[in-house]
Amino acid sequence: MKIGLIYPQTELRGDPAAARTIALAAEELGFDYLLAYDHVVGASHDREPKLTGPYTEHHPFHDPLVMFSHVAALTKRLEFATGVLILPQRQTALVARQAADVDLLSGGRLTLGVGTGWNYVEYDVLGQDFTTRGKRMDEQIALLRQLWTEALVSFDGAFDQIDRAALNPRPRRQIPILLGGFAEVALRRAARVGDGFIFADGAADAFGQLTRLRELLSEGGRGSEPFELRCNMLRPKAAQDVGETARRWAEAGGTHAAISTMGLGHTSAEQHLDYAAEALAAVSACR
Secondary structure: OEEEEEOOHHHOOOOHHHHHHHHHHHHHHOOOEEEEOOOOOOOOOOOOOOOOOOOOOOOOOOOHHHHHHHHHOOOOOOEEEEEEEEHHHOOHHHHHHHHHHHHHHHOOOEEEEEEOOOOHHHHHHOOOOHHHHHHHHHHHHHHHHHHHHOOOEEEEOOOOEEEEEOOOOOOOOOOOEEEEOOOHHHHHHHHHHOOEEEEEEOOEOHHHHHHHHHHHHHHOOOOOOOOEEEEEEOOOOOHHHHHHHHHHHHHOOOOEEEEOOOOOOOOOHHHHHHHHHHHHHHHHHHO
């Protein structure tokens, strides 16, 4: 099972040096991948309808694909995962181009985790319809794969139309597309069209969701196919508890588990890394 580190950008005040520091240290410590969340803008919650998510205009976020392109040049083997990119608020062909370039320039180290998000203000800012986000993402996933593999693409969808155009250069492989979310609809979408799923244990019960996802994969005839099962370990705080969660996830058949250093009062990249190293040692001890 691969072990990742969640980039704690909401607690690093947008410090550009922190991205370099944490990526280089993560590779040196032996982490397999770096995962980053995504929000284009934050918004005040003083509005109707109410926003339901945890972030406001006060929480800093780097664009994960831009950040990954930067730190990929500084690292050699560290893999990168968006966890998750809010796909339906973005132009599909532009995401295809950006993801292809990150994957090409990093030597095939990108996994694209995608989801529908919760912040309708972001959709408004980016000129997209929040109410059709699920249907649009279904179409986008199919189009991304087509753009990454075909020399000339024609596509006539409900949301995107392409008349004999192409990405050039294309990635040298089919970039894995993973789904993420907390609701049944996210699990169903992953079982239909995903290469894997990113669970958020703490925001939801990852172990319970894993059982349900396996049922859906079996019902869809995909029970024996390769499928990534990634767990963002948000619930455990003590390093030993992180190790125990990782052990349980591996025993359950999980393929990846990511350590979170957030919510513990750390105020510097160095403090986050000290805890990350301690938690990684606990994971290794529990294997």
